[in-house]
Amino acid sequence: MGSIGQFYRSTLGKKAVMAVTGLLLFGFVLVHMAGNLKLYMGKYEEGVHAGEYAINVYGAWLRELGSPALPHGAALWIFRVVLLAAVLLHMHCAWVLTRLSWAARPVDYRRRDVIQATYASRTVRWGGVIIALFVLYHLAHLTLGAVGPDGFEHLRPYENIVLGFQVPWIAGFYIVANAMLGLHLYHGLWSMFQSLGWNGPTLNPWRKRFAVAFAAIVTAGNVSFPLAVLGGLVR
Numbered sequence: 001m002g003s004i005g006q007f008y009r010s011t012l013g014k015k016a017v018m019a020v021t022g023l024l025l026f027g028f029v030l031v032h033m034a035g036n037l038k039l040y041m042g043k044y045e046e047g048v049h050a051g052e053y054a055i056n057v058y059g060a061w062l063r064e065l066g067s068p069a070l071p072h073g074a075a076l077w078i079f080r081v082v083l084l085a086a087v088l089l090h091m092h093c094a095w096v097l098t099r100l101s102w103a104a105r106p107v108d109y110r111r112r113d114v115i116q117a118t119y120a121s122r123t124v125r126w127g128g129v130i131i132a133l134f135v136l137y138h139l140a141h142l143t144l145g146a147v148g149p150d151g152f153e154h155l156r157p158y159e160n161i162v163l164g165f166q167v168p169w170i171a172g173f174y175i176v177a178n179a180m181l182g183l184h185l186y187h188g189l190w191s192m193f194q195s196l197g198w199n200g201p202t203l204n205p206w207r208k209r210f211a212v213a214f215a216a217i218v219t220a221g222n223v224s225f226p227l228a229v230l231g232g233l234v235r
């Protein structure tokens with residue numbers, strides 16, 4: 001335990017924790033976006049789920065994961081605890097590393113900033129804060145139904161999404177927050193490769209393409225949902 005604590009306290013340890021938790025969170029946003037594509041599948045025509053929206057069936061299935069070995073909802077709760085721990089560790093390391101970099105900043109830092117910082121890296125820290133606020137709003141909106149228009153119903157994600165995104169400011173907020181998430185994913189993936197030591201003249205162009213492609217896929221999917229509701233494609 002002592003050596004784990006020591007590793008966590010080191011700068012290298014924090015970068016490794018950021019990379020590993022970042023990978024997990026990245027996997028989550030990718031799978032979550034892919035799951036939400038079921039919004040476009042509309043209703044099942046026949047079979048046991050006839051007349052039910054595909055995304056609602058998927059939401060119910062998530063709660064049955066691991067059954068009958070695990071009780072109803074258990075796998076989802078285990079996953080929620082792991083996800084929350086990853087978010088907290090990711091944010092704690094980001095906070096400590098940010099303070100370290102402020103403390104180490106040379107007096108004439110402006111020139112170095114202009115040369116090294118890309119738009120994504122400069123916005124990554126406050127972008128992270130905005131994403132955290134977005135996630136809190138998002139949970140209150142689509143998981144708890146505590147904010148947003150009246151009419152929220154548990155286990156009816158299709159109807160809840162449509163109801164929410166028909167409100168232009170809510171749709172707009174999701175679009176802006178997910179664009180920020182895109183920049184964060186791009187920079188995060190790029191830095192993760194750096195922390196894992198996957199850099200160098202031959203690897204860097206691939207690293208960049210990979211980071212751009214994956215950030216773009218997640219962002220395009222996520223931004224498409226509010227746009228599809230606003231445009232009347234999903235209603």
Ligand code: HEM
Nearest residue numbers: 029032036059080135142143157161174181222223225226
């Ligand atoms: C337009 C984009 C998005 C849509 C339409 C969407 C939709 C949803 C819906 C419908 C739920 C509730 C599922 C249920 O209770 O059955 C949910 C839960 C959740 N979403 Fe999203 N989401 C989006 C983007 C995001 C993003 C970008 C993140 C993270 C950065 C995120 C994180 C979460 C989390 C943590 C949950 C709670 C999962 C749980 O424990 O039940 N979502 N989302």
